[in-house]
Amino acid sequence: MPFSTYDDYIEYIEKMLTGEEGLITxxxxxxxxxxxxxxxxxxxIPVSEDTVKLYRExxxxxxxAVISEALGEKWKKGRGLNLMEVxxxxxxxxxxxxxxxxxxxxxxxxxxxxxxxxxxxxxxxxEIMDSKYIHxxxxxxxxxxxxxxxxxxxxxxxxxxxxxxxxxxIVSDIENGTINEDIKIPDDVRKTLLAKIKPDPKRAAxxxxxxxxxxxxxxxxxIWPEFAFVHAIGSGGFSVYTDKMRHYLGDIPIYFSVYAASxxxxxxxxxxxxxxxxxxxxxxxxxxxPANQEEETNETLTMDxxxxxxxxxxxxxxxxxxxxxxxxxxxxxxxxxxxxxxxQFVYRLNQMVSIAGEKTTEDCxxxxxxxxxxxxxxxLVDYSVYADxxxxxGRYVIFMETEKRLAKDQHHExxxxxxxxxxxxNPSIGAKVKSGVLSPSDITFVQEETYALYRDLMxxxxxxGNQLKPVRVIDTLVKENFFFAxxxxxx
Amino acid sequence: xxKIIPKLIYSLNIKKGKKKIKHFDELTKNAPEINxxxxxxxxxxxxxxxxxxxxxxxxx
Amino acid sequence: xxxxxxxxxxxxxxxxxGRIDTNTSADFQKELEEYYTKEGFSxxxxxxxxxxxxxxxxxxxxxxxxxxNALKGKMLIKNVKPEIQEVFEMTxxxxxLTIE
Numbered sequence: 001m002p003f004s005t006y007d008d009y010i011e012y013i014e015k016m017l018t019g020e021e022g023l024i025t026x027x028x029x030x031x032x033x034x035x036x037x038x039x040x041x042x043x044x045i046p047v048s049e050d051t052v053k054l055y056r057e058x059x060x061x062x063x064x065a066v067i068s069e070a071l072g073e074k075w076k077k078g079r080g081l082n083l084m085e086v087x088x089x090x091x092x093x094x095x096x097x098x099x100x101x102x103x104x105x106x107x108x109x110x111x112x113x114x115x116x117x118x119x120x121x122x123x124x125x126x127e128i129m130d131s132k133y134i135h136x137x138x139x140x141x142x143x144x145x146x147x148x149x150x151x152x153x154x155x156x157x158x159x160x161x162x163x164x165x166x167x168x169x170i171v172s173d174i175e176n177g178t179i180n181e182d183i184k185i186p187d188d189v190r191k192t193l194l195a196k197i198k199p200d201p202k203r204a205a206x207x208x209x210x211x212x213x214x215x216x217x218x219x220x221x222x223i224w225p226e227f228a229f230v231h232a233i234g235s236g237g238f239s240v241y242t243d244k245m246r247h248y249l250g251d252i253p254i255y256f257s258v259y260a261a262s263x264x265x266x267x268x269x270x271x272x273x274x275x276x277x278x279x280x281x282x283x284x285x286x287x288x289x290p291a292n293q294e295e296e297t298n299e300t301l302t303m304d305x306x307x308x309x310x311x312x313x314x315x316x317x318x319x320x321x322x323x324x325x326x327x328x329x330x331x332x333x334x335x336x337x338x339x340x341x342x343x344q345f346v347y348r349l350n351q352m353v354s355i356a357g358e359k360t361t362e363d364c365x366x367x368x369x370x371x372x373x374x375x376x377x378x379x380l381v382d383y384s385v386y387a388d389x390x391x392x393x394g395r396y397v398i399f400m401e402t403e404k405r406l407a408k409d410q411h412h413e414x415x416x417x418x419x420x421x422x423x424x425x426n427p428s429i430g431a432k433v434k435s436g437v438l439s440p441s442d443i444t445f446v447q448e449e450t451y452a453l454y455r456d457l458m459x460x461x462x463x464x465g466n467q468l469k470p471v472r473v474i475d476t477l478v479k480e481n482f483f484f485a486x487x488x489x490x491x
Numbered sequence: 492x493x494k495i496i497p498k499l500i501y502s503l504n505i506k507k508g509k510k511k512i513k514h515f516d517e518l519t520k521n522a523p524e525i526n527x528x529x530x531x532x533x534x535x536x537x538x539x540x541x542x543x544x545x546x547x548x549x550x551x
Numbered sequence: 552x553x554x555x556x557x558x559x560x561x562x563x564x565x566x567x568x569g570r571i572d573t574n575t576s577a578d579f580q581k582e583l584e585e586y587y588t589k590e591g592f593s594x595x596x597x598x599x600x601x602x603x604x605x606x607x608x609x610x611x612x613x614x615x616x617x618x619x620n621a622l623k624g625k626m627l628i629k630n631v632k633p634e635i636q637e638v639f640e641m642t643x644x645x646x647x648l649t650i651e
Contacts, residue, residue, distance in 0.1 A: 482643065
């Protein structure tokens with residue numbers, strides 16, 4: 001049986017969408033997961049009852065038990081703030097298509113109000129609305145808020161930035177029992193929400209006092225004294241957002257959730273704060289292809305044949321009818337939990353940048369940028385990499401947004417630093433620059449708020465805010481035009 | 492009342508989760524074997540896929 | 552940046568002079584707030600004397616466009632200089648905004 005990719009299943013999936021059954025699996029398909037990666041034509045991944053059960057058992061039950069064991073009495077088990085929104089479309093076969101995380105939320109729709117602060121109108125939005133405001137408006141009323149859960153850390157971080165910019169308006173609304181007129185909410189929803197709100201001048205005064213002291217000291221423990229943890233995917237490419245969240249959280253720990261895709265939940269954190277994920281042995285059959293393997297082969301390794309410190313492409317046979325499926329992720333074995341490998345996501349194969357065969361991963365770029373920030377003593381907002389083949393020979397260009405504009409006359413020095421760091425992260429770049437196969441790398445700073453603007457645009461085009469992943473590789477003409485147009489020509 | 496109900500729901504969830512932790516612990520002790528069993532099961536499905544016609548698939 | 556607002560029939564015409572960037576975008580948003588938050592608003596932004604729009608300024612334009620979609624309003628941008636038009640085109644804004 002050869003390896004497969006999504007394209008091998010399209011023909012079957014299209015028939016399944018019109019109601020045919022038993023095509024790729026006899027297990028009943030109950031949902032179609034829309035992948036977040038592609039804007040134009042998201043993939044529809046079939047999800048069986050078994051897969052949903054695995055998600056429920058691991059992503060909710062197992063993970064909350066791990067958190068409970070780690071935190072003990074520190075977690076008072078009050079309500080949480082859930083940022084996962086459920087936007088489903090109904091398919092011709094009558095099933096729903098939407099994010100897999102949304103499916104989990106949908107399955108507990110009748111318990112939502114008891115577990116989470118956000119009203120159902122924002123969890124199940126029917127139209128575009130200012131969801132950040134609504135999530136915060138209701139969470140802030142709740143002094144005993146216990147935690148925030150989100151698919152990705154980007155969503156949590158954006159929410160806190162919004163709070164920092166808009167706390168006066170929200171606090172005033174809490175004081176008066178109102179929803180500011182400028183907040184975009186459909187009229188009927190506004191009416192329903194207002195019916196659930198009462199003026200709370202006491203809570204407003206406490207919040208105002210906390211916000212007036214500024215955001216330099218961690219704000220979360222000051223406004224929510226029982227706040228115990230954040231539950232979100234925040235390692236690897238998300239780490240810039242995780243670092244920012246630490247600023248709001250102080251000592252409050254993070255549970256880094258799962259390593260998962262629409263096709264399967266593959267690994268889970270067995271400890272609070274750990275960024276290593278234990279492969280789940282009963283969620284799919286796993287095969288591994290060594291990442292440095294030059295020639296294409298059908299030969300694979302099983303988990304007992306893996307070695308610590310090495311990178312492997314992961315191939316899954318899942319519980320929803322995909323066979324020897326290449327999800328195109330490369331993981332690194334970083335340790336063991338009993339006989340099970342602990343892994344970390346390293347890069348996506350189609351997100352790897354290679355101009356002259358040097359194969360630079362997201363991991364290399366992320367390390368170089370972090371080291372750059374330390375040496376240049378600046379605060380990072382976000383970054384991407386671009387393989388510039390418009391010059392000859394080609395070169396790497398790092399796009400970066402910093403909190404404050406850097407000195408223009410230091411640009412030469414910044415180029416030197418990034419060149420040095422990239423050469424350390426991937427020695428092949430250093431060697432190829434020396435031998436003239438690559439041009440020296442460059443760095444381009446973009447204007448303030450460029451990355452926020454990109455996210456705004458994606459949201460405007462209908463992508464759910466908490467599904468947005470950072471732009472790590474500028475790999476399409478659309479992204480290329482966008483970031484080049486917004487380069488800070490004055491820095 | 493409002494505080495008790497979330498606690499109850501979470502406690503119930505965590506109780507199930509603790510059982511899952513124990514189960515997971517056992518699974519990981521024999522992870523390679525357990526995982527290979529999934530391959531054996533899936534090989535049957537694989538055959539179904541290769542035969543392609545829906546009617547045959549449904550009989551499997 | 553200078554902002555001059557005048558009423559012409561049903562529409563509010565806004566002449567913008569200078570730059571909309573990180574330093575001025577908050578003022579730009581605040582000044583226009585009373586116009587773009589009304590149901591069925593009609594806003595004409597005259598860019599004739601506007602030299603530069605940064606990412607922060609584009610975020611405000613996007614916000615006003617969102618309001619227009621939600622409140623059945625209209626925002627029309629006129630007399631755009633070529634360098635700003637190029638930014639609109641490269642960022643995909645020309646497909647979102649109404650530019651004349």
